[in-house]
């Protein structure tokens with residue numbers, strides 16, 4: 001059974017949530033062990049102060065190192081000296097289901113909640129705390145984020161939900177969003193439940209659910225399709241790399257045309273021109289057939305490449321992309337299943353391919 005310890009200045013706030021509903025029942029039934037600790041109990045001053053003004057000035061108070069450290073060390077001595085320490089922080093990596101799955105495998109986790117301006121950096125360094133964020137926005141304290149993390153980890157523990165289907169067949173578990181759900185009545189305000197769900201034909205229902213899962217993901221979160229594989233192949237079949245500048249055709253420049261334009265306008269250094277020319281030559285020799293989104297107007301059409309070839313192309317393009325970055329010439333990498341329709345845009349994750 002996993003044990004989660006939460007170190008906070010507001011244990012009652014955490015308890016009030018953790019005592020309710022599915023998590024509350026799972027705790028009572030002994031499927032998970034969650035213990036909240038008051039950092040204030042570890043102060044060494046007579047006023048029980050846990051915070052002080054920040055060095056260097058500025059608004060707000062900083063949680064001091066000593067009570068935080070002593071609280072965490074005390075928890076470790078009662079649980080495990082190797083327990084993973086997580087600091088909820090807007091500066092951390094944003095929490096994903098993948099991360100939740102990883103943490104759910106551990107037997108001891110200590111979650112530290114900051115408050116005010118946060119926690120003295122030295123104690124985070126001393127504890128080697130891993131920072132996790134619940135999103136790119138700032139809250140007043142780490143309690144709500146800690147509860148989110150504890151909830152997400154808890155529902156993956158045996159006995160908490162009726163069976164593993166309850167969490168594996170959910171959005172994000174396998175990288176996609178879940179298909180839509182319906183319940184009684186069959187018709188509500190003229191809206192019908194999809195017929196296939198009423199047939200009782202298990203295979204057809206499963207096929208429908210898989211198709212809907214892909215369709216919903218493509219519509220609501222196309223970025224998730226970037227990492228999705230179907231039969232071992234990337235689900236997004238085409239890639240386009242384009243400059244952010246618009247060409248005469250009214251569409252953004254294809255990446256090579258964009259680099260060529262900058263090359264001709266003497267923005268590149270001599271070394272960069274040489275490098276670009278070498279890569280351009282490779283492209284002339286090796287470029288796979290482009291796929292056009294507009295067969296009639298090939299010249300002004302946006303060009304996509306099949307993503308099997310794209311791995312090669314991206315590798316080859318890397319020095320060009322470096323040169324463009326050097327000259328602050330922004331570009332986008334777009335993954336799509338339907339040329340002409342953007343499925344995924346990012347100019348950072350190129351190295352992952």
Ligand SMILES: C[S@@+](CC[C@H](N)C(=O)[O-])C[C@H]1O[C@@H](n2cnc3c(N)ncnc32)[C@H](O)[C@@H]1O
Pocket residue numbers: 087088089090091112113114115116117118119132133134135136137138139140141142143145
């Ligand atoms: C007001 S915030 C401190 C923000 C900090 N001064 C900064 O600018 O990075 C107070 C505490 O709330 C928690 N917190 C706020 N936003 C969060 C987020 N998005 N994810 C996780 N924890 C968050 C952290 O524990 C943090 O120490």
